Amino acid sequence: MMRISTSWLNDYVDISDENLRELADKITNAGVNVETVEEYNTPNLVVGQILEIEDHPDSDHLHVCKVDVKDEVLQVVCGAQNLKKNMMVIVSKVGCVLPGDFEIKKSTIRGVESCGMLCALSELGLEEDTPENHAKGIHELPADALIGTNPYNYLGLDDVIFNLDLNPNREADCTNHIGFAYETASVLGKGVEMPEIKSHPIDDSVKDELEVDVITDNCPMYNARKVKNVVIKESPDFIRERLTNCGMRSINNVVDISNYIMLEYGQPLHFFDADKLGQTILVRMAEKGEKIVTLDGVERSLTGEDIVITDGVKPICIAGVMGGANSGIDDNTKNVVIESAIFEPLCIRYTSKRLDLKSEASRRYEHGLNYEYTMEAIDRACYLLEKYADAEVLSDTITYDIVDKTPKIAEVTLSEINTLLGLDMTLDDVEDAFINLQFPFEVKGEKFIVTIPNRRNDVSIKEDLIEEVGRLYGYQHITSKMPSLAIKRGEYVGLVGLRKSISKRLRSLSLNETRTYTLISPEMDSKFGYDRKMSIPLLRPMSSDKSIVRQSIVASLLGVYEYNVARKVKDINVYEIANVYSNVDEEDTKLAILMSGDYISNVWQGVKVKVDFYVLKGIVSNLLDYLGYQGRYSFVPSSEISDMHPGATAVINVDNREIGFLGRVHPSVCKKEVYVLEISIMKLADKKTRPFKFKELNRYPSIVKDVAFVMEDKMSSSEVEKEIRRASGKLLSKIEVFDVYKGENVKEDEKSIAYSLTFEDETRTLTTEEVNDLFNKVIDEVCAKLKLRIRN
Amino acid sequence: MNEKVETLKKELKEKLEKISSLAELGAVKAEFLGKKGKITELSSMIKDLSPMEKKDFGKLLNEIKTFAEDLVQEKQELIETMIMNDKLESERIDVTLPGTTIKCGSPNMLEGMIEDLEELFLNMGYDVVEGPEVEKDLYNFELLNLPKGHPARDAQDTFYLKDDELLLRSQTSPVQIRTMLANEGKSHIRIICPGKTYRRDDDDATHSHQFTQMEGLLIDEGISLADLKGTFDVIAKHLFGQDVETRFRSSFYPFTEPSVELDVSCFNCGNKGCSICKNTGWITVGGAGMVHPKVLANCGYDPEKVSGFAFGFGVERLAMLKYGVTDVRTFYLNDLRNNSDRKDV
Known part of the structure; x- marks a missing residue:
């Protein structure tokens, strides 16, 4: 889940005139799923102004107020002690439903009619309902609040949040506001404006104070800058509100700026306290068994698979995962070294998984970073630190960079697009799509040669381009058809x-x-x-x-x-x-x-x-x-x-x-x-079976003879049947058990089983004499062989 | 003579009126029409009459004979009807008592859903193929364009039986891979593969560590997203009624490009917005896309020559939507009190 602040988004792409719910639908349909739109807006909750206050005639603590809510003046009975004439207040009118399913109704309080309620923040669910908060009384809005409007606008809660449910391929570009601004812009056909990054460096150069060395292949880019004399304090309102709205906690202005930039560019930054760090940064793979105490105070044991930032000797940070306790920013920090780096995604993935340390930063490293933003973000950090933490920015950036910067180019033709999508797009349609996506391209005949921007690491081949074009053009233009294939009925395969x-x-x-x-x-x-x-x-x-x-x-x-x-x-x-x-x-x-x-x-x-x-x-x-x-x-x-x-x-x-x-x-x-x-x-x-074949019924009559054998209890019927079959030969067509008996004439450890034998021949009618002879022979043989007797 | 005949008629009538059994009727019949019966005996009087009278008497005799026979016959029918009625009355039963229960067994709801879909696909020429649930990582992930360490593997937290090698399949897609490999790129493919799948999820109302997928794969020359749309239309209308509309929404699966979500207009609220469609008017019922060229190439098909679509449905999800089941565990509890004997499950 990724939370996008739309007021922040508006810094980069103009959405001020958009209906945000409709915009969310458009973006969702184009492929980035805006699962929910969070908005503070309660029906019948408005800004009001107290015009008159009188004491309740029948109470020593209640007041009767006349409140202007723009369309009318309401009479409201209120028990708060901080009421003032002309005070701007939050009014829940009749029909308003407050947290806890509390619906405001017209009522009579000790004989006086009351048509609404003046609210405290706790009643809106914005503060805990404690005795202290209760004693504060109702909430006072700024004097310039507009009567009749949404009071949340004056509580710093006017931001509308898009909750993104991202597919893994868009994790890299849509977990930051600039990337999401490009997506929004492509849907709206608008441009993107990048933030200010120019600071005013002093003459001192970071190169005189810090040395950076990278001795592993798993860190293709490492940038370092330095600022001095920062003043640690609370962040400005807009940073605090934006971080909060995006689900992050505000700590102080310096730490907040690193998080702010991560949510802005998608580039995690790490701030070291320069005085704790010393003058050397060495990036290497950890040694097996090497230990570091991380920011959360836990000692972690490392393996040769983990990338570490060291001060030349000991680890000071598990790269991309968590900083060390020995080098972090604290309330006394003066000088800051800023790291903006790219680490091998797989390494970060294994390390964060092994240590069970998943963070907003590791999530972004894992999905791959755009090197252009890695460089811009560090300048943006200097700009913000200068502006909001009174930092002096040192000139120069130390850069280690072995990133392959060959432009990613893919080609696709109009007919390839139409063939795969089953659409009938024109050259202009496709051009429009690439323009809106802000993918630079050349057209040669009907072939598009497209340079894929680095921010979109999910796009690389022809089919990716086709998808980009298709999703922007709109799949609703596809006309359903059935595959033209040979007609056959399917089969069950195997078992x-x-x-x-x-x-x-x-x-x-x-x-x-x-x-x-x-x-x-x-x-x-x-x-x-x-x-x-x-x-x-x-x-x-x-x-x-x-x-x-x-x-x-x-x-x-x-x-x-x-x-x-x-x-x-x-x-x-x-x-x-x-x-x-x-x-x-x-x-x-x-x-x-x-x-x-x-x-x-x-x-x-x-x-x-x-x-x-x-x-x-x-x-x-x-x-x-x-x-x-x-x-x-x-x-x-x-x-x-x-x-x-x-x-x-x-x-x-x-x-x-x-x-x-x-x-x-x-x-x-x-x-x-x-x-x-x-x-x-x-x-x-x-065991294979043969297909069913019809068999003529026997035309000659059959003769049925019954016999009951007495046998030992433990003898099985199948033994007797087997013997009957053997003795009868081929004239016997069927044996059926029709009775199993214990009791009179049968001893305690014996049982009697009665069989019905059917004799027939398919070529002639059997005579009674021959069947009787055979039957008697069968009885004799079975009794003799199995030591049975006949039950009469 | 006439007088005598009339008296006999009257006497017969009176006697017949008094009786109510077939035995009594037999006696009366003998008394009048038997060999020595009263009417039979009348004929002996004929010898004493003149030829003229004989003719008249003969007529009279016939008349009374016919009269008597008719009367006896009538009475016999009356008594027989009475006897039948008594018998029927004595055999009267209470038809409102319960019938003898002869139940057929029911399919498990998931199996019922699968069989229903199989029938549809068999008719469209798709073979039904199954594959092993203990599967190689190679088929479950690698050949599906999900190499080791790929972030998309996170979405399918998998039960391994042997590190990096053997697992309980997390999707039915390996059956597609096996089918393509077995065909060696030679022939077109039209299959569905329903089956059990497993992921490391804690069981609750909407999650199950074991679940059921039904995937489909079609590979031929010139297959496009429009073919997928048409096929999905057929499935959606079959499942949710002729009135539903369908929609593709761009999505991502590592083994398809482009990838889409398969949405149907909400059959509950008719696209107006309700709790089932979370007020969007649309319900996502599956995922699909055009087979990724890498997957085609991995399995011996030339992506420059053929293309194909693949789609997948969660059978539990379909069954929950279609039958209104709210807890996925219902399908695995096998509470026999839930069993319906209906043809449409």
Whole structure:
């Protein structure tokens, strides 16, 4: 954010006739964002004059005044003790809203009508509301204040402030009033007037009193001048007000001048107390471990990356960042050495970042300076010190200068401009733009050869010039059109399409999509140890709860579960698809599902499908079938996955390769029944599917036979199914489980599972006898092989 | 004889009036029209009559038969209707009780917004491409004209995983770089790349360390800012209605030149000024520009031959504007009570 004082701006570009809000809009539209316009102006708050004062008939401290506010004379009841006849005062009329949403209304105070209020500064929010300030009574304005006008004009608050929200490319030229004046002038088509810099030097030359040496490449320019016998005092009003309005604190006239020039030219200056400094300035890189106590009293340790100003021996200033306590201006300073220099932006950037010392000065060094202003600013400082600090200016400037001053030239043609912008500008239009920008140029045919001013370090190539022309000419002149390209429908590339299909199906199966953070805590990262790899920690996390890049989504979904349970949401059926990372930069795309509570319900009807392992298994089966993996996947019990229930968890295989797991969360992690799943979409996508092909239904009838086997409790149904399939051969087309039973005729550690077997042949009608024979053979073989018996 | 017939008619009528069930009706029907029914028996009298009388009697007999059958049929229909009505009454339900809830799941609002935009772009021929979130500094910054130490990097305070090398991408632009490099300067490009991005921001109502961008890139011969304007018009109208106007405002991005802010006229107040547009009448919804020649050259395209535009939207911002969400954390809290089952989310 940069605060521009428009009254200050008016020194360099004439904006006295401009509507400042409209001007702000124009500048914003041209590319420098004036985010807000700050203006002191309260409706119904005016200058008034007290015509008469009478005591209130029913009070010993109130007064009844007649106050002239230009259009009318108001009767106002007031309790202040400093009222005088003819006094110029601040009047808030009926309808005026003061700080704290205090609206002035017509009222009756002890029987006397009062149509407004006479104000103290505290009531306007301009002073603290202390007993001392309260005792001062109402504020008296100067006798020449104009009745009926805005009272802020007489409080030094008539300045309108533009708050700039700058893009990084304009930091260099728009963080000072002269640079912003050029921008304003280009929008208005006006000229810029530069400030006065001529002082009246005495005969003594700085060259006899100071020696400057630069022994680093990181300081391309170093100028030094000297002034003597300064008188340290308060700054003149205009400097104080302007600094305050731009958000800087006024210290004393000398220090203020350095800040004033920084806000004027964008060139930070450093003032040394010449008597503390001695006769030598040596600019060099710091030595590793070298120490300096900075102005703020803190001892700082330096590195070989920092530029320091030294007195030949010890550092007296961290260049561009902060001065040393041993050389600064104080109330007794008489003689001042002024530094106006350019330092390598990257060095300043690293140093200020490392030391966490960001300042108005470092900000400007970092974005690069205009060497022309580096030289002018030091003269301007002498001028102001002479004028406002009674300084005697020594003649000459010591200059170290290796700046490359080759003019920056770029070329652009009219057709290049029109082609890139899609505009139809004429040569004259482009000429006008460069004239308004005050970019010197030559025209050759339709080619513009443009010299880029040093103040605009953001402009260097053809396209930059095109942008400058375009933004000044106005993008509102562009006529929309569509790119003329071959018509095609776009495609999802890579895994995106598969992800969309998965989402589509899961949503239609009632699962809600969530979006949780990629960065998680170490505790979350330690959960659900399935397929663990090395996790990736952040180098400098902002907090430990977001310090690791997750390699699994399940812990995040558990967070969603807990959040919702705490808010009395009982049925939680969610999924998320996200990229996860491990082993430095290994990427996977995973799908996680969490289900708990009821899947389908209608309470008053008593209809309910409670989520259990089989609901989740049904969902993932549905999904895999939908995606084309029917018959290619299986579920294998797994009791090894940490934080999962050892007896209610399985891994999922597709074509016998594991792609993930599902099951119940371990009761020690979640007391309630919560089921989760996580699969690798990348591993799934490795298994290709065939396009759908229509298959004729079998024209020959099928025969269905049912059988119930009694088996040990721990035997899995899939083992039995596998054996049934083997024994049946190719005539068996389908097996379905239709009952699982424990109880009568089944021992404590046994269970009975009933299967329904469908037999058919695509080439003929099967006979009852052959199916019966086969069925009996299957029963015998399965019972014999697996040691089962039939339940009757 | 006539008398007898009339008596039978009367008797039948009276009996039918008294009954109310199909069983009773069956009995009455048998009594009169059965094999030994009263009307059937009348016909036995015919043999005793003269041929002249026989003719008249036959007529009379037919008449009473038809009369009786009609009457029974009528009564049967009446009873059946009555039975149906009773049945329907007994099956009456309270239709105001709640229906069985069969919900579809909802997309996360951000994903819903992305899918909506993807659909639009797919139809305009853009491919949807994604890229890694753990990204190289080279792709996230360097090739995008953001060398190390560039001040514009400040605006994207980044989570590093390995100093100067590996980071969580701070923008989706590296997907553009990867796509251009993969094409080796050979063919034109039309892509959008939605995805997660990360910056070192403290989470509050308007900041999120994780957020979502959707960028687009189009490269071909002779592409201009006017093509970008036309494309943006389509997007803006799709998102905020056919009445919105669009505006370019000059801006800065290191990877585009010229760069613009994408503004739409405030859909809330119709350009008059309100709290959403901060009284400006305009809302900035994204950033864009013509691909910087250095970026083109970095990725194997000749800036003298082709040009292109790139644009980017903050998906959270779009969703906040479109759905009226005021706290960005809403998208990441996943409070299921917020889920709407609407087609337009």
